[in-house]
Amino acid sequence: xxxxxxxxxxxxxxxxxxxxxxxxxxxxxxxxxxxxxxxxxxxxxxxxxxxxxxxxxxxxxxxxxxxxxxxxxxxxxxxxxxxxxxxxxxxxxxxxxxxxxxxxxxxxxxxxxxxxxxxxxxxxxxxxxxxxxxxxxxxxxxxxxxxxxxxxxxxxxxxxxxxxxxxxxxxxxxxxxxxxxxxxxxxxxxxxxxxxxxxxxxxxxxxxxxxxxxxxxxxxxxxxxxxxxxxxxxxxxxxxxxxxxxxxxxxxxxxxxxxxxxx
Amino acid sequence: xxxxxxxxxxxxxxxxxxxxxxxxxxxxxxxxxxxxxxxxxxxxxxxxxxxxxxxxxxxxxxxxxxxxxxxxxxxxxxxxxxxxxxxxxxxxxxxxxxxxxxxxxxxxxxxxxxxxxxxxxxxxxxxxxxxxxxxxxxxxxxxxxxxxxxxxxxxxxxxxxxxxxxxxxxxxxxxxxxxxxxxxxxxxxxxxxxxxxxxxxxxxxxxxxxxxxxxxxxxxxxxxxxxxxxxxxxxxxxx
Numbered sequence: 001x002x003x004x005x006x007x008x009x010x011x012x013x014x015x016x017x018x019x020x021x022x023x024x025x026x027x028x029x030x031x032x033x034x035x036x037x038x039x040x041x042x043x044x045x046x047x048x049x050x051x052x053x054x055x056x057x058x059x060x061x062x063x064x065x066x067x068x069x070x071x072x073x074x075x076x077x078x079x080x081x082x083x084x085x086x087x088x089x090x091x092x093x094x095x096x097x098x099x100x101x102x103x104x105x106x107x108x109x110x111x112x113x114x115x116x117x118x119x120x121x122x123x124x125x126x127x128x129x130x131x132x133x134x135x136x137x138x139x140x141x142x143x144x145x146x147x148x149x150x151x152x153x154x155x156x157x158x159x160x161x162x163x164x165x166x167x168x169x170x171x172x173x174x175x176x177x178x179x180x181x182x183x184x185x186x187x188x189x190x191x192x193x194x195x196x197x198x199x200x201x202x203x204x205x206x207x208x209x210x211x212x213x214x215x216x217x218x219x220x221x222x223x224x225x226x227x228x229x230x231x232x233x234x235x236x237x238x239x240x241x242x243x244x245x246x247x248x249x250x251x252x253x254x255x256x257x258x259x260x261x262x263x
Numbered sequence: 264x265x266x267x268x269x270x271x272x273x274x275x276x277x278x279x280x281x282x283x284x285x286x287x288x289x290x291x292x293x294x295x296x297x298x299x300x301x302x303x304x305x306x307x308x309x310x311x312x313x314x315x316x317x318x319x320x321x322x323x324x325x326x327x328x329x330x331x332x333x334x335x336x337x338x339x340x341x342x343x344x345x346x347x348x349x350x351x352x353x354x355x356x357x358x359x360x361x362x363x364x365x366x367x368x369x370x371x372x373x374x375x376x377x378x379x380x381x382x383x384x385x386x387x388x389x390x391x392x393x394x395x396x397x398x399x400x401x402x403x404x405x406x407x408x409x410x411x412x413x414x415x416x417x418x419x420x421x422x423x424x425x426x427x428x429x430x431x432x433x434x435x436x437x438x439x440x441x442x443x444x445x446x447x448x449x450x451x452x453x454x455x456x457x458x459x460x461x462x463x464x465x466x467x468x469x470x471x472x473x474x475x476x477x478x479x480x481x482x483x484x485x486x487x488x489x490x491x492x493x494x495x496x497x498x499x500x501x502x
Contacts, residue, residue: 010365014351017362021353021392087349091408094313095366096339250317256276256307259315 003104007097011105015079029117033071037063037121040187041129057217060131062186062210067118068147069154069184069206070177075110076103076155077162077173084167089261099249103159107152114148136213139222143209146230150205153237154180156245164248166257185210205230205237264291265327266416266448267312272321274307274472281307283472284321287450289416294442294449296459298492299469300500305452308469309420312450313343325416339367344409345420346402352394356385356404359393360411367412379407383437398425406434410441419451423458431455435462456492466492468499475499 019026040063047055083089092102122133134140158173183197184206190198201207208230212223252258267289274282282304289295297305310316312323314334323330325337350359360379364372380389383403388396393404402425409417422438423431435458442449453459459466460480468476468483476483476499480492487495 004368006365006368010362013358013365014354014362017354017358018351082351086351087347088351090315090345090348091343091350091363092366093315094338094341094343095363096335096368097366098335253315253317256274256281256310256316259307259310 003098003101004096007101008105008108011079011097011102012109015106015109018082029071029113030120033063033067033117033121034124037124038128041125045129056129057131057135058214059187060125060129061133061136061213061217064118064121064125064133065143065147065209065213066181066184066186066206067121068114068144069151070181071114071117072107072110072148072151073154073158073177074174075113076106076152077158077170077176079106079109080159080162081170081173084162084170084261087261090259093258099246103156107155110151110155111148136216137222139212139216139227142222142227142231143213146209146227146234147206149231149234149238151177153234153241156238156241160241160245160248163245163252163258167261180204180206183207189214203233205233208233265289266291266293266325267450268324269308269312270322270324272308272311272318272323274304274311274316274319280472282311282318285469285472285474286321287467287474289448289450291415291448292442292446293465294439294451294463296463296466297450297452297469298454298456298459298466298496298499300496303469304472305469306420307472309343309418309450309452313341313418314338339412340414341416341418342367342409342412342414343418343420344402344405344422346405346422346424347420348405350393350401350404350408353392355390356380356393356396356407357389359404360407363408364411369411375411379410382410383407399427399430402426403430403434406438413445415447417447417449419449421453422451423453423455431458438462456496460492468495470499470502475502 040059044056044059083092125131125133136143154176158176161169161172183201183204185201190201190207190211193201208226212226216222265288269285269287272282272285285308287295297308299305307316311318326340328337330337357376357380360376361372364375369375380386383406385403385407388400393401402422406422423434426434438449439462441447451463464479466478466480466483467474478486483495484491487498489495489498
């Protein structure tokens with residue numbers, strides 16, 4: 001059976017309706033990122049007065065780009081969990097909707113949300129701190145795509161955890177991006193991390209992106225090697241996360257867990 | 264024409280043999296009931312027929328096709344409603360039906376949704392959040408959702424469990440009319456014996472995962488030497 005755009009659209013429509021009826025969530029999409037931007041913006045202004053002029057661009061660039069991982073990962077998990085909480089998952093799994101279509105719908109909704117919120121933040125960063133996100137030049141697009149891919153890999157893995165271990169695993173759905181953040185070298189270079197942690201950072205696609213971003217802001221060219229490494233790791237993690245989710249679904253059908261999501 | 268055939272379905276959860284060699288069939292235009300006490304294996308059987316639970320052994324054929332191999336294609340021709348399954352609470356019934364019409368690939372979704380809103384008399388609450396509806400209204404939305412794709416096989420797990428007698432009776436009448444008009448096959452579980460006697464052509468009693476008695480309501484009562492289906496149920500449950 002082929003992938004159906006109608007079914008992907010149905011998942012997006014469900015999310016759109018859900019957002020429309022949930023104004024606090026609409027506010028939340030902008031509130032926390034704005035708070036983070038303002039906090040780091042003030043820190044960077046302070047550092048700039050202490051003769052760290054590059055800090056402003058580095059920190060604000062990091063805040064904006066990190067949104068590309070933290071928000072879509074949480075959004076993907078939230079979309080799925082909303083149907084768990086509503087006891088609606090059974091209705092989806094007895095329909096012709098495939099897992100790939102379900103994920104595609106949720107990913108596209110998350111993409112629309114993160115683009116809207118990041119555009120607002122970018123405007124704010126420019127208005128408040130004079131930082132233009134396009135300072136990053138043509139490297140911006142591959143940075144965004146690579147960070148989104150990492151977010152989706154984490155999000156799919158989080159959904160796999162819930163499918164495999166049940167609703168009690170949902171705490172991981174919210175925490176995964178934050179658990180990875182220290183190793184992603186978002187606000188500091190990998191070199192400041194302790195030796196063993198540096199090795200772990202090498203396995204995180206975002207660490208290559210943030211290293212490259214700082215290099216670009218310092219005036220060098222983007223590194224093809226770093227980008228390639230990040231893309232390669234993303235592909236490995238996306239594949240592994242999908243395999244984990246499909247395996248989790250098989251297990252949930254065999255163990256009866258999938259039919260107990262209404263309880 | 265045979266719509267559904269389940270052959271020797273078995274499912275074991277740990278030490279519990281939830282379903283043990285259940286075989287049943289449902290023909291077009293026929294309503295079949297699966298009855299039994301709580302924990303007898305009714306819902307697990309239905310969930311195997313819907314692809315939510317993988318059988319340990321046995322086979323399922325729907326519209327002549329192997330369900331294990333054609334699951335998604337066949338699910339497009341089947342639908343399901345249960346009193347214990349929810350729908351997104353913030354969404355309005357009209358929105359819920361819009362979403363599911365598209366999930367089931369309904370050709371003219373807006374028109375079909377309007378038809379069902381009229382048929383199930385959802386108009387007065389079609390634009391209110393689902394979570395604010397009474398249980399009777401929620402059940403009517405569930406039934407509307409289950410009819411969206413005009414399914415050839417409708418599986419209903421205790422469909423009228425939360426309804427007052429008046430609404431339950433109207434839902435039963437509607438389902439019977441729809442079955443008669445469309446040749447739809449229905450497989451139903453219920454604890455309401457009068458409902459089953461009225462709606463179903465054949466009845467299977469299931470206990471400890473096995474079908475222990477089958478037949479029409481009158482035939483079963485006669486073979487157990489009792490007055491009605493309620494007493495058959497009590498005999499089966501207490502044996």
